[in-house]
Amino acid sequence: MLEIEKIDFEKTIIVGIVTQLQNEEKLNEYLDELEFLTYTAGGEVVKRFTQKMDKPNPKTFVGTGKLEDIKYYIKDNDIKTVIFDDELTPAQQKNITRELDCKVLDRTNLILDIFAQRAETSYARTQVELAQCQYLLPRLTGMWTHLERQRGGIGMRGPGETEIETDRRIVRDRIALLKEKIRVIDKQMAIQRSNRGAMVRVALVGYTNVGKSTLMNAIGKSEVFVENKLFATLDTTVRKVVIKNLPFLLSDTVGFIRKLPTQLVESFKSTLDEVREADLLLHVVDISHPEFEDHIESVNQILHDIKSADKPTLMVFNKIDAYKHLTIEPDDLMTEKTTKHYTLDEWKQTWMSKLGKNNTLFISATEKANFEEFREKVYEAVRQIHITRFPYNNFLYPDYKDAVEKE
16 A cells, blocks of 8 residues: 655744735735645644734734734644734844744745745746845844844954844845846846747746646646646746747746735846747736736736736636636525626626737636637737738748748
């Protein structure tokens, strides 16, 4: 009989607050995502703590009474880690760690940890380490316990650097080194992109875990790593795809997420260059997710931030096989119909209809549902870009494919 490997998950609690800018429904949605992030990192969420506040406590994020409740729960249930849904200030992290006497992380730290786990190539590891160092620098006093042992006495006098100053200098030097390393790799990658010739470039973008890599495998016949966890793909994969003798380059990029750490956006700049330099974007959406509209908004905001929002875009609503909606009985007059009750056909009559039929697709990458329509629309979009770029090419030439490759 085969033995099943038992995964030892780290017992964790997560903490969030309801504020004037974030109601209870929105908080629960964020905590659901934080729980999935925790699972992806190897943790098991055993309890959630929430509190209603006008704004976060500047010293301890939550109120002192709530922090006491968390402290007692940690002791009674042998909790190893506490994760806060928002980014903590260095002072908050230091105060909370001292009070709870356990590992304290925030959403940014958790995402950075997942990226560190997922980074496979030297370039991805360098990008993640840079982001971690930038996050760590202002938090040295709170995160490294030996730095608090500053005291006078024999051998401790004089004008020499204190430990904290030494550590900061080491981290700053490391940041400078990593930035230079990334600059060199960026230059090499820019040369690689320029050497790809004149083929049309298509980039898959979207929220994390919407099925971009599955779609990449289905259309590009490549073997990109796929897993039902967040940030399964960090390194950009580029494949040559041919539809009806029309070749183009398809790239799979890192997934976006709400509250994406600014350090990651900066350090993954070159990865996002694949999006910036793309001729066509395939914006993949997990329509089975109840908050997919918020995901679209988050992706659009990041596209705007990297100056790519105005590119030609096909909206690809994926996972139609997993889409579920609540039904309302004809005689049920008490239940108010909301978007949760919409069928796919009803969704198509909403704001989606303004996108135009040629710019929207409803597919299942795993089941290959509506895949012929998907391939046809991608082909037409790529063809239009190619005609604009090479108006003298004749698509009826039998040797068209060879001609494009030579270009």
